[in-house]
Amino acid sequence: MSLVIVGSLAFDTIQTPWERRERIVGGSCTYCSLAASFFTSPKIVGVVGEDFPEETIQFFKSRNIDTEGLEVRPGKTFFWEGHYGYDPNQRETIKTEMNVFRDFRPKLPASYRKAKIVFLANIDPDLQDKIVTQMENPAVVAMDTINFWIATKPEAIWRVLEKVNILFANEEEIKMLSREINIIKAARKVLAKGPHLVVTKKGEHGALVFSRDFVFGVLGHPCEDVVDPTGAGDSFAGGFLGYLDKTGKLSRPELRKAAVFGSVMASFAIENFGIERFKTLRPEEIEKRFREFRRLVSF
Amino acid sequence: MSLVIVGSLAFDTIQTPWERRERIVGGSCTYCSLAASFFTSPKIVGVVGEDFPEETIQFFKSRNIDTEGLEVRPGKTFFWEGHYGYDPNQRETIKTEMNVFRDFRPKLPASYRKAKIVFLANIDPDLQDKIVTQMENPAVVAMDTINFWIATKPEAIWRVLEKVNILFANEEEIKMLSREINIIKAARKVLAKGPHLVVTKKGEHGALVFSRDFVFGVLGHPCEDVVDPTGAGDSFAGGFLGYLDKTGKLSRPELRKAAVFGSVMASFAIENFGIERFKTLRPEEIEKRFREFRRLVSF
Numbered sequence: 001m002s003l004v005i006v007g008s009l010a011f012d013t014i015q016t017p018w019e020r021r022e023r024i025v026g027g028s029c030t031y032c033s034l035a036a037s038f039f040t041s042p043k044i045v046g047v048v049g050e051d052f053p054e055e056t057i058q059f060f061k062s063r064n065i066d067t068e069g070l071e072v073r074p075g076k077t078f079f080w081e082g083h084y085g086y087d088p089n090q091r092e093t094i095k096t097e098m099n100v101f102r103d104f105r106p107k108l109p110a111s112y113r114k115a116k117i118v119f120l121a122n123i124d125p126d127l128q129d130k131i132v133t134q135m136e137n138p139a140v141v142a143m144d145t146i147n148f149w150i151a152t153k154p155e156a157i158w159r160v161l162e163k164v165n166i167l168f169a170n171e172e173e174i175k176m177l178s179r180e181i182n183i184i185k186a187a188r189k190v191l192a193k194g195p196h197l198v199v200t201k202k203g204e205h206g207a208l209v210f211s212r213d214f215v216f217g218v219l220g221h222p223c224e225d226v227v228d229p230t231g232a233g234d235s236f237a238g239g240f241l242g243y244l245d246k247t248g249k250l251s252r253p254e255l256r257k258a259a260v261f262g263s264v265m266a267s268f269a270i271e272n273f274g275i276e277r278f279k280t281l282r283p284e285e286i287e288k289r290f291r292e293f294r295r296l297v298s299f
Numbered sequence: 300m301s302l303v304i305v306g307s308l309a310f311d312t313i314q315t316p317w318e319r320r321e322r323i324v325g326g327s328c329t330y331c332s333l334a335a336s337f338f339t340s341p342k343i344v345g346v347v348g349e350d351f352p353e354e355t356i357q358f359f360k361s362r363n364i365d366t367e368g369l370e371v372r373p374g375k376t377f378f379w380e381g382h383y384g385y386d387p388n389q390r391e392t393i394k395t396e397m398n399v400f401r402d403f404r405p406k407l408p409a410s411y412r413k414a415k416i417v418f419l420a421n422i423d424p425d426l427q428d429k430i431v432t433q434m435e436n437p438a439v440v441a442m443d444t445i446n447f448w449i450a451t452k453p454e455a456i457w458r459v460l461e462k463v464n465i466l467f468a469n470e471e472e473i474k475m476l477s478r479e480i481n482i483i484k485a486a487r488k489v490l491a492k493g494p495h496l497v498v499t500k501k502g503e504h505g506a507l508v509f510s511r512d513f514v515f516g517v518l519g520h521p522c523e524d525v526v527d528p529t530g531a532g533d534s535f536a537g538g539f540l541g542y543l544d545k546t547g548k549l550s551r552p553e554l555r556k557a558a559v560f561g562s563v564m565a566s567f568a569i570e571n572f573g574i575e576r577f578k579t580l581r582p583e584e585i586e587k588r589f590r591e592f593r594r595l596v597s598f
Binding site: 215217219222223260294 | 480482522
């Protein structure tokens with residue numbers, strides 16, 4: 001198959017209770033595509049300013065990420081500053097500078113349009129809608145969203161969801177979107193709109209995957225040193241969809257394994273700041289952690 | 300083997316966002332022993348006032364709970380009022396009346412002292428200590444504790460822990476006790492003091508079980524209608540220890556299964572107010588849910 005990932009590429013300034021990093025490379029497309037690159041050769045769509053490091057683009061290429069859809073524009077790259085407290089599930093946005101991302105109108109290169117899987121990271125739902133219509137015959141349309149869009153454009157999200165197969169979102173966001181306080185009821189409301197799968201991410205507690213006829217739970221990998229929680233959710237989606245793209249099957253057992261690989265990739269992302277961990281990660285470490293996940297829950 | 304459970308028997312007034320119940324039977328010993336009674340014949344130690352319903356004592360007996368250690372004293376039974384918000388993991392104590400529980404000095408009947416497993420629910424750690432010394436040769440000493448004792452008598456808790464094999468507590472409480480913000484580090488500090496197992500309960504997210512050489516994660520059962528979260532933690536301990544008592548083995552596979560039965564019994568407790576669910580629960584429902592837990596995490 002083949003996997004297209006549309007989302008943000010960014011500079012992030014991150015402060016944890018222990019350390020601060022200024023303007024390191026981040027963004028939903030960045031994390032998702034790097035995580036997916038351990039399973040397949042994703043094609044990315046995004047926009048950066050002239051200040052975006054050539055070194056990172058070279059790193060993408062070295063990981064077989066297709067950057068044809070990556071636009072470099074005059075101006076500055078999207079910037080985000082966030083602070084984490086002791087609870088890595090809680091974060092505060094300090095500053096957002098849209099910069100070149102403000103006028104992001106994603107256009108898929110011709111070579112991307114036949115891809116079988118597309119991931120729409122947490123961008124404006126109207127843009128997500130426009131991307132779907134550019135795809136020729138995708139087997140899987142997956143999307144993520146965030147509080148901001150749920151608060152400002154809920155109808156647009158519901159409209160896109162009619163064309164979507166898999167929704168990834170945080171538990172709180174799925175509850176907010178569906179106006180349900182119970183996650184099972186919330187997931188059912190989303191499933192009724194079209195998606196076959198709702199992946200509710202719960203940070204360090206893992207994720208629950210709801211379909212119309214099964215529920216699957218995956219734990220978070222117990223982590224002694226959460227260095228930087230940024231990008232965990234997008235790395236989850238990257239591992240999940242990258243594995244699906246690699247296996248080429250959408251059977252229940254493969255969907256379950258995909259969720260575990262999602263949690264595996266998220267567990268690596270948080271072990272270092274930004275995308276650093278993906279620079280050293282080896283395939284055998286991924287396989288080893290996958291086996292650890294099995295031992296963790298086996299009885 | 301045989302299982303002794305020491306803790307509170309109470310009247311609880313419970314308010315959820317949907318419903319209020321006045322003065323229904325509750326208490327850590329009550330929940331724990333009822334949950335355990337589906338696996339073994341637990342022996343309880345506690346105190347109630349003359350107002351405690353004879354009907355409940357008869358219910359205990361009908362479930363083969365040994366009530367020789369249940370003292371009925373002149374005065375009123377311990378009373379607790381708690382309110383829950385939409386998040387069942389959060390609760391607020393509105394009122395506590397100690398009543399006859401104030402002078403609770405648990406004394407084990409002679410027939411209890413040879414029991415192989417003893418559970419010390421969240422009472423004063425100095426009392427917990429005195430109970431341990433009354434036991435002749437227990438194979439497993441398990442305890443729970445709460446914020447109040449961690450804040451007021453931390454040294455006493457650490458002292459008891461030296462004689463304890465299994466600590467059950469909420470994740471936040473274990474972090475508070477060990478002054479660690481990471482749960483792995485927190486569990487390791489407790490394990491270094493003596494216990495072989497630290498069971499960190501995470502409410503609807505399940506539990507992580509730490510030993511010196513393995514970690515086991517069990518999910519919470521996805522529940523569409525959490526009617527009353529009260530007693531979930533004590534029911535977890537009851538299912539866990541009841542199963543261990545039944546199987547008579549302390550091997551790793553049995554400890555893992557025990558944790559799953561803990562989560563199973565907690566998942567039933569919250570399906571109705573107070574102990575109501577335990578009045579209708581059938582053994583085949585427990586077996587069925589155990590199998591559901593396996594399906595939930597299998598990949």
